Amino acid sequence: MISENLREFKASLPAGVTLVAVSKTKPPELIMQAYSAGQRIFGENRVQELLKKQALLPGDIAWHQIGHLQTNKVKQIAPFIDMIQSVDSLHLMKEIEKRAEQCQRKIPCLLQVHIAKEESKSGFSRHDILSIFQSGEAQKMQHITLRGLMGIATLTDDKAQLRQEFSELAALFKKIRNSYVPAFDTLSMGMSGDYKLAIEKGSNMIRIGSAVFGERR
């Protein structure tokens, strides 16, 4: 039963860690079970799927976009999205800025940083993310609230490797907060397989799919 899993899982988390329930590929009925157990933040990675679910499910759900977002799809989610965690280029940031302005909203965003060894994962390089702050381009967006960073670690059982990747992201988060964005308050790192290590390294937002909803097929 999802609701029991979820209650147990939440009870096991340290105070101050926000749970994003990753509901991609899961049907609305399952999301409603989690909702009934009090869960309000859900993460999706595909815009089409997100739009369908958003139209169907209760209006007080906070939807987070967690997967790579194509610029031509920003317009569709801009009116309602609660947070975009996967901002991975300046180009995308500018599009979000434009669409948020049209909706007269400020959209909370996390910048995704590439911390894994795998090339396939998207995100800013450490160098590029620092340079958009050094140049002032990131801070000048008026309709984006920059809340922090998101990262996906390498898919591995090597705990030393995971600790290193999470530590590096946490250090980058602190550096940007200290030098450029004092309002940075969200460090999103950790998934079902590695969230304990992520929390140990300072994560305060974890994105959990299979550990709550069961394996995806």
Ligand SMILES: *Cc1c(COP(=O)(O)O)cnc(C)c1O
């Ligand atoms: C699917 C996904 C998750 C959740 O993965 P689990 O291993 O099922 O917990 C977290 N973050 C992102 C970006 C994802 O795409």
